[in-house]
Amino acid sequence: MQPPIVRLLGSGDRLHLQHGPIDLIVGAEGPMAGSREQAFRAAAMRFETILDGLVVDLDRHRQRLMPETPQPQDRVASRMYRAAGSFCDQTFLTPMIAVAGAVADEILDAMRAAVPLTRAYVNNGGDIAVHLTSGTRFSVAMAQVDGADLGRIRISGRQGVGGIATSGADGRSHSLGIADSVTVLAETAAQADVAATLVANSVDLPDHPGVLRQPACALQPDSDLGSRKVVVRVPALSKPDREWALRAGRELAQSFLEAGHIKGAALFLQGDVKMLGECHSQYFTKSELEHA
DSSP: OOOOEEEEETTTTEEEEEETTEEEEEEEEOSSTTHHHHHHHHHHHHHTTHHHHHHTTHHHHTSOOOTTOOOOSSHHHHHHHHHHHTTTTTSOOOGGGGHHHHHHHHHHHHHHHHSOOSEEEEEETTEEEEEEOTTOEEEEEEEOTTOOEEEEEEEEGGGOOOEEEEEOTTSSSOOSSOOSEEEEEESSHHHHHHHHHHHHHHSOOTTOTTOEEEEHHHHOTTOTTTTOEEEEEOOOOOHHHHHHHHHHHHHHHHHHHHTTSOSEEEEEETTEEEEEEHHHHSEEOHHHHHTO
16 A cells, blocks of 8 residues: 655645545644644644554454444544444444544544644545634535535534534445435534434435435445445435435434434435534525625
C-alpha cells in the first residue's frame, strides 16, 4: 500500500489526509498565531498509523458485536466498539458501522490535544467530527448522490453537537433501507455514524415489489453485512408509501433522541422530509442560509 498522502488545500486553510480507504478533509481555527499549523501537524502525525491500527484486527471488527464482546486495544477501534455497543442489543451490527466517524473523532481529538482551537472539523466522506466553542458555527450541506440540494443544517457551540453523519440508499456504504439521505447530529461522529446508518436502514418498504435488493456480498465480497440484502434500486413511490417508510425511520430516530443517543435527525425520501431534535430548528434551504 502507498504511504499516506498529506497535503494542504486552497490557501492552506484545509488539510487533505488520505491512506487506503480513509480520505479526510480537515479544517482548524485557533486563538493564537500558528494554531492551525500546529493542529495540522498533530493531525498528520496521528494519521500516519491510524490505518495500521485498524487493519491488525480487521476480521474481528467485521464480526457481529455483542454486549459481552471485549474491547480492543487500538484507540480508534475502541471508539467504534463503544459507539456501536450502545445499539448492539437491539439489532445486528458490526463495529465497522462506526469506523468512519471513529477515525474523524480520533483525528479531531489529536488536534485539540495539541493546541487550543475555537473551531475545527474532520470530514471523513460526510461523517464529520466537529469542535465549536461559544459563538462559533458550522454549516453542513446535504445533497443526494445526483447533486440535488437537500438544504443545510447549521449548528453552534452551545448545542453540544460533536458529530454529524449521513447515510442512505445511494451513499458510499450499502443500506438496508430506501432513504435518499438521513443526517444525524450527535455528541461524537462515531455515535452519529451508527445512528445515521440504523435510521436509514429503517426507512423502508420491505414488501414493495419495485424495490430491488441484492446480497451485500454479491456487490462487495468482503462486506461485513454478508448475505443480507441491500437496496440497489428504488422506484418512484406514491405519497402513502413515502409517508409509511419515513414514519418508521422517524420513530426509530425519536427513540434514539429520547435515549440520549442523538441530538437530532433529518430524513429525506423523494421530496418528503422529516425533522426532529436540533435538526428541526436548524434546518435551512440554501437560499435561506445565504440571506440569514
